[in-house]
Amino acid sequence: MFxxxxxxxxxxxxxxxxxxxxxxxxxxxVITGIDHTILVNKVxxxxxxxxxxxxxxxxxxxxxxxxxxxxxxNINAFARRQLIPLVDVGLAIVSxxxxxxxxxxxxxxxxxxxxCLRCWLVTAAALAHEREQRxxxxxQNPDALGDPQVVSxxxxxxxxxxxxxxxxxxxxxxxxxxxxxxxxxxxxxxxxSYELPAHDPRCPxxxxxxxxxxxxxx
Numbered sequence: 001m002f003x004x005x006x007x008x009x010x011x012x013x014x015x016x017x018x019x020x021x022x023x024x025x026x027x028x029x030v031i032t033g034i035d036h037t038i039l040v041n042k043v044x045x046x047x048x049x050x051x052x053x054x055x056x057x058x059x060x061x062x063x064x065x066x067x068x069x070x071x072x073x074n075i076n077a078f079a080r081r082q083l084i085p086l087v088d089v090g091l092a093i094v095s096x097x098x099x100x101x102x103x104x105x106x107x108x109x110x111x112x113x114x115x116c117l118r119c120w121l122v123t124a125a126a127l128a129h130e131r132e133q134r135x136x137x138x139x140q141n142p143d144a145l146g147d148p149q150v151v152s153x154x155x156x157x158x159x160x161x162x163x164x165x166x167x168x169x170x171x172x173x174x175x176x177x178x179x180x181x182x183x184x185x186x187x188x189x190x191x192x193s194y195e196l197p198a199h200d201p202r203c204p205x206x207x208x209x210x211x212x213x214x215x216x217x218x
Contacts, residue, residue: 008151048074056084061168063087063161069122069130076110076117077205081212085168086110088117089161091184093148103153103186107160108196109168114179118205120197121181153186160191 007013010023012030028040041058045051056062062084064075072088079086091105110116160182167177183192199206 009149011151011155047071048078053078057082059084061085061087061165063089063165065089065158065161068134069126072117073122073127073205076122077208079110080112080116080118080205080209083112083210085112086117087161087164087168088121089157091149091154091157091186093150093153093186095148100150100187103150103184105153105157105184105186106181107157107164107184108181109164109178110196111179112209115196115199116203116205119200119203150186153184156186156191157182157184 007015007018010017010026012026013021017026022044024042024044028042031038031040041055043051043055047053047056056078062075062079064072064086066072066075072090076086076088078084086109088108088110089105092102093100094102106121108117108121164177167173179196181194181196183194184190
């Protein structure tokens with residue numbers, strides 16, 4: 001779990017990390033290599049384990065970079081219940097033979113009181129499609145093919161996510177970044193900013209906003 005396979009998936013990975021090093025260990029190594037005084041709270045557990053929930057409750061901002069829609073749904077619901085701003089990053093890569101066919105991604109900032117990911121991105125239809133095509137546990141199958149990734153495109157979205165986090169901390173944009181999303185077309189290299197779609201009045205996550213632990217796990 002969380003082990004690295006292709007080296008190109010994670011910045012800072014080296015050959016010795018393949019199938020031997022947890023991603024959190026690589027992240028800690030890179031961070032402390034830049035500044036050894038930074039304190040890294042390394043949690044070697046998947047969300048929504050009790051250990052992961054306890055750690056995220058202490059966070060001022062959550063940045064989610066997960067592969068599955070059901071994982072996004074769980075993290076989004078947790079952030080909404082705990083009133084924690086959520087920055088979500090995702091990139092879908094589809095190849096056709098040796099050619100890159102699709103490279104579409106997004107960065108979304110979901111704030112308390114504004115539309116959340118469940119309102120527009122992690123829809124019931126998207127979740128149902130994922131359950132049909134990739135049922136729970138698929139990503140834990142060691143024989144399953146991993147999703148292709150292009151680390152330079154991941155880096156474009158990661159950099160924009162960092163800008164969003166910095167803005168949430170410092171307010172440098174004067175509110176122009178909050179409650180927005182950025183659509184990325186990797187083949188053309190375009191990154192467009194949009195207002196979040198309207199709040200869904202039937203959204204189950206928004207219905208639990210501010211409920212905290214009373215709504216269930218987390």
